[in-house]
Amino acid sequence: MAKFKKKTKTSESIPTSALPDIIFMLLFFFMVTTVLREQEILVEQKIPQATQLQKLQKKTLISYIYIGKPKNTALYGSEPRVQANDALMNTTDIVQWVNRERDALPEADRGMITISMKVDKDVKMGPISDVQTELREADARRVLYASVGKVVRN
Amino acid sequence: MAKGKSRMSQEVNAGSMADIAFLLLIFFLVTTTIASDKGILNVLPPKLDPNNPPPEIDKNERNIFTILVNANDDLLVEGEYRESADGLDEEIKMFVLNFAAPDEDAQALFNSLPASLRAQAKRDPESSDHPGEAVVSIKTNRGTSYEKFLEVFDLAKKAYFDIYAERVNLDTDEYRTLTGKDEAEEALIDKGKEGIPMAISIAEPDKIGS
Numbered sequence: 001m002a003k004f005k006k007k008t009k010t011s012e013s014i015p016t017s018a019l020p021d022i023i024f025m026l027l028f029f030f031m032v033t034t035v036l037r038e039q040e041i042l043v044e045q046k047i048p049q050a051t052q053l054q055k056l057q058k059k060t061l062i063s064y065i066y067i068g069k070p071k072n073t074a075l076y077g078s079e080p081r082v083q084a085n086d087a088l089m090n091t092t093d094i095v096q097w098v099n100r101e102r103d104a105l106p107e108a109d110r111g112m113i114t115i116s117m118k119v120d121k122d123v124k125m126g127p128i129s130d131v132q133t134e135l136r137e138a139d140a141r142r143v144l145y146a147s148v149g150k151v152v153r154n
Numbered sequence: 155m156a157k158g159k160s161r162m163s164q165e166v167n168a169g170s171m172a173d174i175a176f177l178l179l180i181f182f183l184v185t186t187t188i189a190s191d192k193g194i195l196n197v198l199p200p201k202l203d204p205n206n207p208p209p210e211i212d213k214n215e216r217n218i219f220t221i222l223v224n225a226n227d228d229l230l231v232e233g234e235y236r237e238s239a240d241g242l243d244e245e246i247k248m249f250v251l252n253f254a255a256p257d258e259d260a261q262a263l264f265n266s267l268p269a270s271l272r273a274q275a276k277r278d279p280e281s282s283d284h285p286g287e288a289v290v291s292i293k294t295n296r297g298t299s300y301e302k303f304l305e306v307f308d309l310a311k312k313a314y315f316d317i318y319a320e321r322v323n324l325d326t327d328e329y330r331t332l333t334g335k336d337e338a339e340e341a342l343i344d345k346g347k348e349g350i351p352m353a354i355s356i357a358e359p360d361k362i363g364s
Contacts, residue, residue: 016172023175030182048301052311053192057333062191116193119300125359126296128303136201144193145304 039086042076043068046121049150056144061114063101065094067127068120080123082131091130098138114142194308196356216280217287219249221306225297229306239306246313248274250288250350252281260284263349271320285350293357310354318346 043066056062066083070076081088084097102110115135119128135143202208221242222230229236231245253264253275263285264272282288290310294303312326319329322345334340 020171020175023172023179027175027179027182030179030186034182034186048304050194050304050308052194052308052315052330054195054330055192055333056195057335059191114195116191121299121301123300124296125294125298125300125303128300129294129296129359132198136198139201141198141200143196143198144191145196145307146191146193147304147308149192 041066041083042072042086042088043070043081043083044120044122045118047118048121048147050145050147051150053147053149054144056114058109058112061105061109061112062116062144063098063113064116064118065131066118067123067131069122080120080127082127091127091134094131094134095138098135098140102140112142113140114144115140116144116146118146194304194311196307213287213289214283216254217282217289219246219282219288219290221290221292221310223292223294223298223302223306225295227299227302239302239309242306243309243312243316246290246310247316248276249282249290250285250313250317251275252278252283252288253285254279254281254283256284259349260286266349268321268323271317289353289355291355291357294359296359296361298359307354307356311352314350314352314354317350318343322346 045066045068064084067080068083069078070081070088076088082091082094083089084094089097098113098115102113105113117128117131132143135141220230220232224230229239231242251271251274253260254277256264260283264275290313292303292306292310315326315330319326322329322342324342324346329342329346332339332343334343
């Protein structure tokens with residue numbers, strides 16, 4: 001019996017002193033990558049897939065426009081609507097909205113404003129072309145069709 | 155005397171540190187949305203000025219690669235019906251690199267291309283004269299789904315990026331991620347594009363049948 005007991009001299013507990021450091025490291029990673037959502041999306045957003053994605057260098061130049069079927073169909077109907085900032089708007093208000101967004105940019109960058117169109121998969125081309133006509137009217141001609149990467153099968 | 159005091163443990167109890175960190179971690183995990191600012195860049199044409207209508211452009215039919223997409227997401231590519239857009243990128247690439255009737259500049263461009271691209275020049279008189287003239291035209295219907303449109307547009311972009319990348323001896327993905335943040339990258343981008351403009355025209359959708 002005594003012979004067996006000698007073996008249990010090694011400490012059984014795992015050293016956990018480094019655990020907080022590991023957790024902090026994870027914490028910092030998420031803190032840095034986090035973008036707190038400042039606005040609620042009122043329309044459905046199933047972003048389509050594409051392969052030829054490009055990334056823009058200057059994020060400050062991007063303004064977002066969301067197009068899709070409203071989530072709250074009882075209130076807003078089931079036709080695709082346009083959302084910018086935190087409210088739905090009519091296509092006729094887009095010019096005004098673009099001008100406001102452009103005024104918020106520094107003067108040198110105003111010509112380079114880019115509209116990122118986050119469009120739901122199920123939207124038809126009709127509403128999108130209406131929005132694009134308005135964007136041309138507002139002279140905000142750089143458009144980014146937001147999409148997610150597609151896995152290419154060979 | 156003093157030694158009696160030092161018997162008390164001087165370390166702060168750090169056992170609950172992990173719990174606090176966990177709590178914060180879970181908060182950030184839940185609120186995180188990793189922002190995706192990726193997409194397909196397009197530049198819209200300038201707005202129409204009623205006093206100054208755009209000049210009528212006489213282009214030969216052979217220089218235009220027409221893609222029509224109807225409300226049922228069916229395609230009509232160069233007059234031929236097809237159901238899926240697969241393989242369209244290769245066809246556009248062949249169309250752009252056709253070099254049926256190159257002028258002096260285009261011949262110089264042709265000579266500057268790497269052999270792998272030169273080999274793709276079919277010189278088909280029914281197809282485009284040279285890359286400077288070639289235009290890819292995408293026309294949709296108001297009832298076409300956005301997904302289909304993006305698929306076709308994506309393939310057209312892919313064709314051009316493939317050509318650019320092959321010219322500067324890069325992978326297509328590598329070429330596309332060049333942002334021009336330093337001179338070397340910018341030179342590489344320009345070298346790929348030189349003489350081959352990305353001419354993708356998106357026509358106003360028509361209203362019939364939507």
